[in-house]
Amino acid sequence: MVALFRQALEPAYPWPRYLEGYQKLMDVFNIESSFGRERKRVLVVTGEPLSENLAGPAIRALEISKFLVQDFDVLLATTKGNS
Known part of the structure; x- marks a missing residue:
């Protein structure tokens, strides 16, 4: 559901000092x-x-799969089943 908001947290003002603080908060809290x-x-x-x-x-x-999971939702599957 959250992904539907996309740009839900846009900066409110275009001022350089404000944008710098905004970006720091975005980075710190991921x-x-x-x-x-x-x-x-x-x-x-x-x-x-x-x-x-x-x-x-x-x-x-x-x-x-371990490498890709950093940037993608990964599903690892087999055609043979588990043994």
């Missing part, structure tokens, strides 16, 4: 992550089972 643009969703699929003992392709898929 407000843009709540009111910023909606994160894209990514599906990472491997043909190997996802279990405690991962094979090479599953390890790569897991590491790719």
Whole structure:
């Protein structure tokens, strides 16, 4: 729901000193992550089972997912099922 607001917290005044303080508050409290643009969703699929003992392709898929989760909502899936 919050993502629908997009620009809910725009600066009220164009004054340089005000904008500087506004940006500091946005950065310190990470407000843009709540009111910023909606994160894209990514599906990472491997043909190997996802279990405690991962094979090479599953390890790569897991590491790719860990990297992408910084900027995207990631779902890691397999076509083989768990073992």
